[in-house]
Amino acid sequence: MEYTNLGKTGLKVSKICLGCMSFGDAKIRKWSxxxxxxxxxxxxxxxxxxxxxDTANMYSRGVSEIITGKGLxxxxxxxxxxxxxxxxxxxxxxxxxxxxxxxxIMTEIDNSLQRLQTDYLDLYQIHRWDYNTPIEETLEAxxxxxxxxxxxxxxxxSMHAYQFTKTLYIADLKGLTRFVSMQNHYxxxxxxxxxxxxxxxxxxxxxxxxxxxLARGRLARPWQKNPDTKRAKNDEYGTLLYGNTxxxxxxxxxxxxxxxxxxxxxxxxxxxxxLLSKPVVTSPIVGVxxxxxxxxxxxxxxxxxxxxxxxxLEENYVPHxxxxxx
Numbered sequence: 556m557e558y559t560n561l562g563k564t565g566l567k568v569s570k571i572c573l574g575c576m577s578f579g580d581a582k583i584r585k586w587s588x589x590x591x592x593x594x595x596x597x598x599x600x601x602x603x604x605x606x607x608x609d610t611a612n613m614y615s616r617g618v619s620e621i622i623t624g625k626g627l628x629x630x631x632x633x634x635x636x637x638x639x640x641x642x643x644x645x646x647x648x649x650x651x652x653x654x655x656x657x658x659x660i661m662t663e664i665d666n667s668l669q670r671l672q673t674d675y676l677d678l679y680q681i682h683r684w685d686y687n688t689p690i691e692e693t694l695e696a697x698x699x700x701x702x703x704x705x706x707x708x709x710x711x712x713s714m715h716a717y718q719f720t721k722t723l724y725i726a727d728l729k730g731l732t733r734f735v736s737m738q739n740h741y742x743x744x745x746x747x748x749x750x751x752x753x754x755x756x757x758x759x760x761x762x763x764x765x766x767x768x769l770a771r772g773r774l775a776r777p778w779q780k781n782p783d784t785k786r787a788k789n790d791e792y793g794t795l796l797y798g799n800t801x802x803x804x805x806x807x808x809x810x811x812x813x814x815x816x817x818x819x820x821x822x823x824x825x826x827x828x829x830l831l832s833k834p835v836v837t838s839p840i841v842g843v844x845x846x847x848x849x850x851x852x853x854x855x856x857x858x859x860x861x862x863x864x865x866x867x868l869e870e871n872y873v874p875h876x877x878x879x880x881x
Contacts, residue, residue, distance in 0.1 A: 556604025557856050561637075561837055562735045562762030564708060566677065568637050570831060571852045572607040572764060573600045574840040578622040579615025587615055588844060590622050597626030599846055603853045606631075609738075609764070609840050611641035611682055612667050624671035633673060640667050641712060641738075643682035655685035657696040664700050680710040680738055683881065684718050691725060698731040710736035710764070713879045716751035723759060734761065738840065740796070740879035741765035743774055743811065743826055743868060744804045747877050757835045765830055767879075768839035770797055774826035775851075778808040796878050806871035814864050823848070827855035829868050 558567045573596070579587035588596075600608070610623045620640060627636055642663045645653030653659060664679065679700065685693065700706045711719060711734045719737065726733040737756050741748045742765065756763050769775045808822070815825045830839050841852045860868075 556853060558606070559837055560762075561678075561708070562756075563760035564735050564762075566637065566708065566735075568607040568762075568838050569605045570838050570856050571605055571827075572609050572639075572838040572840045573597075573605050573849075574766070574842040575608060575610040575619050575623045576614045577842045577844050578610075578619050578626075580618040583615045583618070586844065587618075590625065593622050594626055594629065595846060596843055596849065597623075598630045599849050601630045603849055605849075605853070606635060607637045607639070607838055609639040609641075609678075610671075611644075612646055612663055612670075613641075613644035613682070616646065617666070617670050620667055620670035624673065628672055637677045638671065638673065639678035639680060639710070640671065640676055641680040641682040642667070643685060655681055655688045655693040655696075657692055660693070660696040660700065664705050668705065675705055675707060677707045678710050678736065679706040679708075680712055680736070682712050684714040690718075690722055691729070694722060694726055694729070694731045698726075701732045708735045710734055710738060710762075712738040712766070713740055715880070716755050719752065720755060736762040736764055736837070738764040738766055740767055741830070741836075742768050742770045743807050743829055744770050744872075745796070745875055745878075746869075746872055747875055753833075753835050762837035763833075763835050764837055765839045767796065768830055768841060769823055769826055773797060773804075774808060774811060775821070775823040775848075777812045777822070778805045801873060801875070803871045803873040807868065810867050810871065814860075814867065818858070820854070820858060821851050823851040824855045824858050825860070825868075827852060828858040828860050829865065831855060832860055832865060 557570045559570055561568050577588055578593040581587045610619045642660060643655055651658050697709045709732055722734055739748050739752055811822050811825050815822045827839055830836050843849055
């Protein structure tokens with residue numbers, strides 16, 4: 556495993572982040588792994604040198620955080636791992652059950668810490684943009700959470716570049732804690748973030764943590780227009796993201812498959828290696844449901860693609876509709 560700084564900070568994170576959305580309650584997400592099924596993944600991740608783990612309060616309505624807390628407590632020392640979670644989506648059916656108000660943030664950080672069995676988070680991220688709360692209120696609340704010692708760094712997730720720019724400007728203007736990372740939707744078949752957001756992150760020294768780096772598995776296997784995996788059949792959000800496939804998507808996956816064959820590697824390794832070839836990318840967030848998925852992720856770190864291979868992977872891309880902001 557290799558390690559790198561998260562943006563301009565001194566925080567060292569592994570170049571692969573284990574996304575913990577797959578660990579949870581099958582009654583809420585049919586493809587989720589329960590606590591017993593999830594434990595081997597934390598053990599293997601730690602043994603593979605992964606020190607970066609990402610979850611969110613809304614994953615299985617808190618169950619993912621509970622499982623993540625138990626898994627990391629069993630196999631890792633708290634001071635050696637980088638633990639991230641997120642806040643925004645509703646956790647309760649009541650007026651203040653979600654969002655990014657001061658009340659919501661102050662409530663949800665304590666709830667997340669309790670579920671994760673820790674005194675602090677290394678990275679606390681706003682999961683989406685809250686159109687019903689002034690961003691000044693959100694930033695001031697996050698700043699107070701940092702000053703209270705409950706959070707070390709703050710980050711953001713999918714939003715428009717102008718919105719992210721606004722947060723950085725206000726934080727600098729008011730002397731508030733600045734976002735150090737952007738967790739956004741970015742992979743070989745969805746590259747719309749290259750137009751504005753990635754350029755902004757490069758200029759501002761923001762660490763980029765791509766979610767869905769394998770396009771819900773579509774980049775991890777030879778082309779399937781309608782994947783027949785358990786997750787694909789039950790993942791409504793995945794259908795929203797990738798339901799309208801383009802001819803170019805097939806050409807890209809075919810290119811991945813060819814390079815994987817030539818390199819005696821897997822499609823997942825090639826797809827992740829492409830992301831890691833981008834200087835702005837810090838650590839793709841990889842979700843796993845089989846132990847060999849972790850092997851692929853770890854192997855991708857040492858797979859260095861040539862300029863010719865990168866060109867072959869990129870040349871068939873066409874513009875896509877913007878998705879992933881909701």
